[in-house]
Amino acid sequence: MGRTEKSQGLAPPAIRKDIRAKQAKQVINRTIPALLNSISRAKKGxxxxxxIVYPVPVSSVALGKQDGERQEEDAAYVKRKGQGRRKIKGERDMQDDSEHPRSRKQKKSIDLKDDLANLSLNPQPKPLNSSPSTRKIRIITTDTLTAAHMLTFPxxxxxxxxxxxxxxxxxxxxxxxxxxxxGGGVLTGATSQEEFLCARTTLLPSLVESYYRLPELGGIWSPDILVFHNAGPLGDAKGELGPGERYWIDAVSAGMLRFPELEGGEDELKRLGKKDRSFVEAKMQAVLRIMQKKGVKKVVLGAWGCGAYxxxxxxxxxxxxxxLGGAATGSKSGKKEKSEVETWPNLExxxxxxxxxxxxxxxAQAFDKKIEVEAGPDDNEDDEEDEEEDEVAEELKTKINEMEGQLSAVWNPDLKARMGVxxxxxxxxxxxxEETGDHGGVSLEDDASSGIGGADLTPQDSDNEEEEDDEYDDDESEEEKGEELAVKQQKETK
Structure with a gap:
């Protein structure tokens, strides 16, 4: 006996990935160019x-030194090419030298009287935009775009x-x-956060090819990015936002530490080493400096690098x-200068x-036990019992198989040892x-809701998908892996 109704089961992971790739190509090659041609603000953004490479601190307070003293010192010196810092000899110095000592004493007494006259018993402190104690911090189980929508339309x-x-x-x-x-592997159907964003916003055209490889510290600032699709699957027409529903976001694109060497025994919790922890903090500081420089008040962050990396x-x-609480940064010049604290006063x-x-x-437990995890708008606890195949586990298996093949072809013993780690x-x-069934928070798109089941595909459709020429390869070449390992090895030897 045959089935009376077609199967509603999921297609194999490889076919679902090809379908996502085709949908992403449709969006990137047609939808986004049409939006940029018709909306000037999106094109300008x-x-x-x-x-922005190695951003410098924007808002910092020197420990043990008043702002006025620093401004006066900076105003009194100028840096000249080949001459270092030299003291300015301007009208102010000439005027001070020309004044009689008695007249200067009289001037000081007059200024002192003015200060006493303007002295208030209840001085009002200068208001700050925000501080670590007043800043609102939330942890929500949702995706990046939904969180941005919640902040845009509270x-x-x-x-x-x-x-x-x-x-x-x-x-x-x-x-x-x-x-x-x-865009990472957006054109090959990958489902991590960057691919998720690039298929639903105008972010990808702002990621200029010449900006890559991204710097170790810094990132790409992309203003006025248009969100034209909600967090739903690309195959769902209901997810397309109308002209009155679209909204704008800014973005900072930066890469996190990849495949760090973790410390700890077999029965111990694996943790980052001291150097890697400092490096991760420096990356976060660089991102927040960019946001501080651009006047960002509300930001959506995440568990950066906690997925496949x-x-x-x-x-x-x-x-x-x-x-975020204000990390002290030391001087890079090697001189014994006062350390600085960055408090990010713009962030509300x-x-x-x-x-x-x-x-x-x-x-949340590691960040602050007092912060409760909020459920997102579409968060459903029954989803944990869903029997769908773990897409991220499939990607891990694919990467393992390909790296094993690459490992057999590597002749350099040092590179081979590093790749083995x-x-x-x-x-x-x-x-x-496989033991816990945890998805790792990387996969953001529900394949089951893509509208494609195993029985909905014909062999001809599958063949057409395979015939498409893909310019981007989601998996890194051996040369790129060797380059990353060489850079990491250089950092460790320093």
Whole structure:
């Protein structure tokens, strides 16, 4: 007996990935260019993107030194080419030298009387935009775009909340980007956060090819990115936003530490080493400096690097807390100068969007136990019992198989040893996922809702998908892996 109804089961992972790739190509090659041609603000935003390398502190307070003293010192010296810092001899110095000592004493007494006359018993301190103690921090089990929508339209989710002013700045998001290529594997059907964003916004055209490889510290600033599709699957026409539903965001695209060497015994919790922790904090500082420079007030961050890159959640959460709370930065010149504290006074609200509930809870425990994890608008606890195949586990298996093939072709013993360490790390991640069933918070798109089931595809459709020429390869070549390992080895030897 045959089936009376067609099967509603999921297609194999490879076919689902090909379908996502085709949908993404349709959006990138047709939808986004049409939007840029018809909406001048979106086009201008794409053209205004910039690469910011090693951003310097914008808002900092020297420990043990008043702002006025620093400004006076900076005003009294100028840096000249080939001559270092030289004292300015201007009108002020000439005027001071020409004044009689008695007249200078009289002037000081007059200034002192004026200061006493203006002295108030209840001085009002200068208001700060925000501080670590007043800043609002939330952890929500949702995706980046939904979190940005919640901040842009708060009254849609909480009627009692106040409506933001019309001229308020855009919500800024952190694009946890691939450091090697624009959009990562968006054209090959990958489902991590960057691919998720590039298929639903105008972010990808702002990631100029010449900006890559991304710097170790810094990133790409992309203003006025148009969101034209919600967090739903690309195959669902209901997810397309109309002209009145679209909204704007800003983005900082930066890459996180990849495949770090974790410390700890077999029965111990794996943690980052001291150098890697400092490096992660420096990356976070660089991102926040870009946002501070651009006047960002509300930002959507995430568990940066806690997915396929293998960074422990506890280390990433503690690093975010340290940097947001005001981390001291030492001098790079080697001189014994006062350390500085960056407090990010512009930041009023920070939302950590983590789609996986278990990872969100672990993140909250490490970041601040007082912060409760909020359920997102579409968060459903029954989803954890869903029997869908783990897409991230499939990607890990694919990477393991390909790296094993590449490992057999490598002749350099040092490179082979390093790749072996990475391979063991990937296998450990896969074993842990198979034991716990945890998705790792990387996959953001529901394949089941793509509208494609196993019985909905014909062999001809599958063949057509395979015939398409894909310019981007989601998996790194051996040369790129060797380059990354060489850079990491140089850092460790310093």
């Amino acid at each position: 794409v053209e205004s993107s910039e690469l 009254t849609h989710y909480d009627p009692s909340s106040s409506k933001p002013p019309k001229k308020s700045p855009n919500i800024c998001i952190l694009n946890m980007a691939s450091p090697l290529r624009p 293998g960074n422990p959640v506890i280390d990433v959460a503690q690093a975010w807390r340290k940097v 609200e920070v939302v950590f969007a983590i789609s996986n509930r278990r990872m969100a809870k672990d993140f 990475i391979l063991e790390g990937l296998k450990a991640q896969l074993a842990e996922r």
